[in-house]
Amino acid sequence: MSELAMRAEKLDAADDLRGKRDAFVLDTASDHAADAAGVYLDGNSLGALPAVVPARVEDVVRRQWGELRIRSWEESGWWTAPERIGDRIAPLVGAAPGQIVVGDSTSVNVFKALVGAVRLAGQGRDEILVDATTFPTDGYIAESAARMTGCTLRPVAPAEVPGALGDRTAAVLLNHVDYRTGRLHDLPALTAAVHGAGAYVVWDLCHSAGALPVGLDEHGVDLAVGCTYKYLNGGPGSPAYLYVRRELQDRFDSPLPGWNSHAEPFGMRSGYEPAPGALRGRVGTPDILSMLALEAALEVWDGVPVEAVRAKSLALTDFFLDCVAEYVPEGRVEYLTPVPHAERGSQIALRCDGAGDVMKRLIERGVVGDFRTPDVLRFGFTPLYVGFADVERAARVLAETLA
Numbered sequence: 001m002s003e004l005a006m007r008a009e010k011l012d013a014a015d016d017l018r019g020k021r022d023a024f025v026l027d028t029a030s031d032h033a034a035d036a037a038g039v040y041l042d043g044n045s046l047g048a049l050p051a052v053v054p055a056r057v058e059d060v061v062r063r064q065w066g067e068l069r070i071r072s073w074e075e076s077g078w079w080t081a082p083e084r085i086g087d088r089i090a091p092l093v094g095a096a097p098g099q100i101v102v103g104d105s106t107s108v109n110v111f112k113a114l115v116g117a118v119r120l121a122g123q124g125r126d127e128i129l130v131d132a133t134t135f136p137t138d139g140y141i142a143e144s145a146a147r148m149t150g151c152t153l154r155p156v157a158p159a160e161v162p163g164a165l166g167d168r169t170a171a172v173l174l175n176h177v178d179y180r181t182g183r184l185h186d187l188p189a190l191t192a193a194v195h196g197a198g199a200y201v202v203w204d205l206c207h208s209a210g211a212l213p214v215g216l217d218e219h220g221v222d223l224a225v226g227c228t229y230k231y232l233n234g235g236p237g238s239p240a241y242l243y244v245r246r247e248l249q250d251r252f253d254s255p256l257p258g259w260n261s262h263a264e265p266f267g268m269r270s271g272y273e274p275a276p277g278a279l280r281g282r283v284g285t286p287d288i289l290s291m292l293a294l295e296a297a298l299e300v301w302d303g304v305p306v307e308a309v310r311a312k313s314l315a316l317t318d319f320f321l322d323c324v325a326e327y328v329p330e331g332r333v334e335y336l337t338p339v340p341h342a343e344r345g346s347q348i349a350l351r352c353d354g355a356g357d358v359m360k361r362l363i364e365r366g367v368v369g370d371f372r373t374p375d376v377l378r379f380g381f382t383p384l385y386v387g388f389a390d391v392e393r394a395a396r397v398l399a400e401t402l403a
């Protein structure tokens, strides 16, 4: 056994989160297609299936829908699911209850949050800054939001934001962790800088929630959005969430004021009057099947401190970097993810020639990461179900593939 394989064994034996693996459906038949056990390093794109989900979905469909039918809006708690599940996500992102609603996609929530932020900023502020390296959907939506609100849109690298702020800045849209490089941006400092300029900040937490502490309340974040199908394992297309800081809720003016966010939704009145609190972020009828699958999926977080997740995430990515340095010939890959812990999310991105083909071959051998155009290999490390032996094996197979 190699020295790194022995180190992996010791690290796995000392891992407090090791037992959480059993809460997931892993090692499926397709993982074994080529050789040995599979390694799933794509939980930053689609989280693995928590074992409690299938039976819950079955109950929601057969009993709640099939038998109780319309009664379930009340008796099965369907109507209040967006706020209830928001409160379940809240501790994972450092938010007190009553500030998060679940629903719609991240893209739609970016729209609500960004237009809402510009409206909060008010007259005289007509510029939106957007992360120049953003996941594309945020950029597309920011462009449309700017056009609709009469703002100009300026793409700025997150580190350059403090210097780009001014008394015309209305809102700033930033990604907490860069989807491509895995770089973690400095949420506390950037939030403080935006506030110093009198503007509002919207954070996209897609690649950080469920992987590291976010501290929304502690750092005074104004608005935040995130998806639930990556590190939160909610399932394909599971609904996203919107955080509106409590002190801003009364002034939050949603650009999508659907009947679900009305103060009296069943009053069926012609005039809109927003509900108080977080549920002002709701729009239309919630997607109950996906939402209740997500609610079940979130049970895996019971008793798991986010700090422990972060500690293991860093240990996994550190170990992966050690294994790659040991196994992969020097110069064969370029490291895109920053090495300092303070700048690293929960993925490692490597650049190499022919990355698309390399990833195809890795997947054939059961090591599942993903490829991002033009030349990036992404490996996501989900501390609840990835172990150190997985990491060692992934790096070994990568080296063999590159040889």
Ligand SMILES: *Cc1c(COP(=O)(O)O)cnc(C)c1O
Binding pocket: 105, 106, 107, 108, 135, 137, 138, 175, 179, 204, 206, 207, 227, 240
């Ligand atoms: C995954 C991701 C999205 C996804 O948006 P959807 O509306 O769910 O498709 C948006 N923003 C970022 C930063 C992401 O990583």
